[in-house]
Amino acid sequence: MSQESGVVAEQIIHENTLYAEPIAHIGSFPITNALMTSGVALLIIITLTILISRNIKKVPTGLQNAMEMIIEGFLGIFDGVTGSRKKSLQFAPLVLAFFFFVLINNWMGILPGVGSIGQIVKIGGENFFIPYLRGGTADLNTTLALATIGVVISHILGVIAIGSWNYFNKFINIKVLLEIPKKVFKDPTVLIVNPIKAFVGIIEVIGEVAKVASLSFRLFGNVFAGEVLLASMSAILAYGIPIPFLFLEILVGLIQALIFAMLILTYLTINTTAEEH
Numbered sequence: 001m002s003q004e005s006g007v008v009a010e011q012i013i014h015e016n017t018l019y020a021e022p023i024a025h026i027g028s029f030p031i032t033n034a035l036m037t038s039g040v041a042l043l044i045i046i047t048l049t050i051l052i053s054r055n056i057k058k059v060p061t062g063l064q065n066a067m068e069m070i071i072e073g074f075l076g077i078f079d080g081v082t083g084s085r086k087k088s089l090q091f092a093p094l095v096l097a098f099f100f101f102v103l104i105n106n107w108m109g110i111l112p113g114v115g116s117i118g119q120i121v122k123i124g125g126e127n128f129f130i131p132y133l134r135g136g137t138a139d140l141n142t143t144l145a146l147a148t149i150g151v152v153i154s155h156i157l158g159v160i161a162i163g164s165w166n167y168f169n170k171f172i173n174i175k176v177l178l179e180i181p182k183k184v185f186k187d188p189t190v191l192i193v194n195p196i197k198a199f200v201g202i203i204e205v206i207g208e209v210a211k212v213a214s215l216s217f218r219l220f221g222n223v224f225a226g227e228v229l230l231a232s233m234s235a236i237l238a239y240g241i242p243i244p245f246l247f248l249e250i251l252v253g254l255i256q257a258l259i260f261a262m263l264i265l266t267y268l269t270i271n272t273t274a275e276e277h
Contacts, residue, residue: 020139021130023119033131034139037114041104041136045097071096081262082269091268098150099261102137102219106253109135109227110246137256138224140216147215150264151208158271166274171208173201215263222256 020034052067060068074096078088108114114133121130136142159167168174180191226249233245 020134020141023130023132032139032141033134034136034142037108037133038101038105038136038142040133041101041108044104045100074099077262078265081265087269087272091265094153095261095265095268098146098264099257102146102260103254103257105136105142106223106257107250108133109138109223110230110249110253135223135227137219138227140220143216143220144212146219146260147212150215151211151267154264154267154271155208157268161272162274167271169201171201171205173198211267215260219256219260222252226252 020032022030022032023036024031048063052064055064057064071092075085075088075092078092078095079085082088082091114131114135117132119130119132120127155167158170230245230249
């Protein structure tokens, strides 16, 4: 705090925090700036969906034509993962929902006003600037929730596709252990091979938990690092220097959304495929 000509000027602290800051409360439930941004992203998706779907034409024009070209391009990419247009069409609504939600959240984090319009809150005797909006995917809570939803849905669809018993044995392989007494006299190698198969299944359980961590931290780390980079460049010089990094973040936001969506599609494809295939 400094004093000049009888006027007291208090320092305002503005920093990029690893956590989303609460800007309001509903009862005891905090409304964070990242949650607000995710809500805005959701409204944008709903609005675009209504605009595109309310006047569907056999010969597409304008926004409908653009969206059909985008979806057709995505289906071609999805076919390379699923190996089947039927599966691509089955998973496309879910995977594209992840893609557009993550993409809009990534890009909203670099819009003018996001992160720079907010309120000043006094905490512990110091003034902190709290923005009203913050990139949704720059909050680990958001990316962790998205990753958990994607992985859990892949397991649910896996159970539906190949049956609960077969799916359970992909992880806790009781089936191969029960085969040992039946096959041991014909093929003694089952005494070594089948326990290994059972152990590999247990490792798969750990791998499923690692999927959630990998998905969430990858997306959060890239988006948060990009916002910190832009803030640092803007602090050095507000004009000129941040522009190349701004275009870089637009590209990174697109790539990260695509990677997240494709990984979800991969998990869906693997979990809905029987082990022998």
